[in-house]
Amino acid sequence: MAKYSNVVRFRVKQDCGAELETAFRDxxxxxxxLGQSLIxxxxxxxxxIGFWDSEDALVSARPAMIAFLDSIRDLLEEISPELxxxxxxxxxxLLRISQHNTVSGSG
Structure with a gap:
């Protein structure tokens, strides 16, 4: 089970959705x-949503994640000046609940 997760919200520019989805797929x-979902x-x-072995794994991957963001940045719209x-x-x-009512988690 993943021990750490990150969630990133973003808005794509008009007519750039298919290109963004391809970038994530590739x-x-x-x-x-451990895995990733795009919603x-x-x-x-x-x-x-990314699922990670640990917080340290996420922290170590930040430079690569920023490089990926830089590669798709021109497809994205600014959410706000602050963000x-x-x-x-x-x-x-904390919890993962499966289809078969199995609950697992750290607390």
Whole structure:
């Protein structure tokens, strides 16, 4: 089970959604990343969720994640002057509830 997760919200520029989705599909997992989901929450808004071995793995992957962001930055719209083009959060995974009512977690 993933021990750490990050969530990033962003908004794509008009007519850039397909290109953004391809970039995520083609991006290999970063070292220490167990998996990733890309969710389309609105016509042009997305949320990416990463699952990690540990907080240290996420921290170590930040330079590679920033490089990936730089490669897609021109596809994204500014959310606000304070946030820029992403709204990111991260923290420990406390629970994972599966389809079969199995609950696992650290607390």
């Amino acid at each position: 991006c290999p997992l970063f070292d220490g990343m 389309k929450t609105d016509q042009r808004q997305y949320c990416a 820029g083009v992403t709204d990111a959060f991260s923290g420990p995974v």
